[in-house]
Amino acid sequence: MTETERQWAEETAEKILRKVEVTAERNLHKIPYTTENGVFDDWSDRIWWWTNGFFAGQLWLLYHAFHRESFRTAAEEIEEKLDKNLMDYQGMDHDSGFRYLLTAVADYRETGKEVSKNRGLLAAANLAGRFNLAGGFLRAWNDEGSGEKAGWAIIDCMMNLPLLYWASEQTGDDRFAQIARCHANTAMRTFIREDGSANHIVEFDQRTGAVLRSNGGQGMQEGSSWTRGQAWALYGFGLSYRHTGDPNYLRTAERVAEYLFRQMPEDGLIPVDFCQPAECGWEDCSAAAILSCGFLELEGHLGGERGEACHRAAVHLLRTLAEKRCRFDTETDHIVENCTAAYHDKEHNFALIYADYYFTEAVLRLAGKNLFLW
Secondary structure, three states, rough: OOOHHHHHHHHHHHHHHHHHHHHHHHHHOOOOEEEEOOOOOOOOOOOOOOOOOOHHHHHHHHHHHHHHHHHHHHHHHHHHHOOHHOOOOOOOOOOHHHHHHHHHHHHHHHHHHHHHHHHHHHHHHHHOOOOOOOOOOEEEOOOOOOOOOEEEEEHHHHOOHHHHHHHHHHHOOOOOHHHHHHHHHHHHHHOOOOOOOOOOOOEEEEOOEEEEEEOOOOOOOOOOOOOOHHEEEEEHHHHHHHOOOHHHHHHHHHHHHHHHHHHHOOOOOOOOOOOOOOOOEEOOOHHHHHHHHHHHHHHHOOOOOHHHHHHHHHHHHHHHHHHHHHHOOOOOOOEEEEEOOOOOOOOOOEHHHHHHHHHHHHHHHHOOOOOOOO
């Protein structure tokens, strides 16, 4: 990394700090998902929602980097609110990693609090309980007991596996890591296509483990290339390599990266789906932020020319976001704009809290101030 890049990252981190100091105070007691007229909404009444750890995660990152006690206090409050989710069977799903790595486990990493460690282990045990032995995968969503989705798995879950790796480290019990590795192996075989792109959803026969079909999920259609799914694959396999040292995971992440190098537009603005019509103006800047984290993770494992290519891609995405799609003023609560949750949703090009989280993580990583939460 050049001195110019580091200086840019440090200056951008300061911009994030100055903004969040104001917006976090203005939004005490909230768990935001998006903004309405520039103001964070509050999903505390939907405590099961998969994104409910990201604001706390951003606060823990900034607390670690800048030591503002107000950030720690606000993050702890969100962690405590999520106890209601731990006691709701239907509310506990495959996204426990997103919710609890960025809240309870982050708290434990920073403070050593046993109550936070306990929350993380409870969440990990619940996630492990979603493992389908016949198919070697972690089940995705719940379905109110019908069993309709009992054989569904999604690429997003690669990002939840670090909760299981962490649980194995904490307990000395390899069962958690065995489940994580088995899911990652299944994902390599059934989610990653020959060209390096990734399916969003794969449906298995829950009794035999046979692959039944894939579908487009939050992308444009079956066989298309939902960009946030590609980001989950890039970062997720990089993280599984970090935790296991299995070279197959690194090779898979490299395949995904090579695909992304061929697909990403030169202007660095990431569409919702790489296969969407040229005239479609829908973007997903959350995918760009996640991709930047994934490329930085891969850079650290590869080195050499391949690592440099990943580094350049990450910096290009981050600088594009900062210059064209970020709000650093304190008039609005969000930072990153022009995100999309799913291609077929009615709304597009709006703010999403996880875009702010991943943008913050990547910038702090470049600035040498990051707290590793995965």
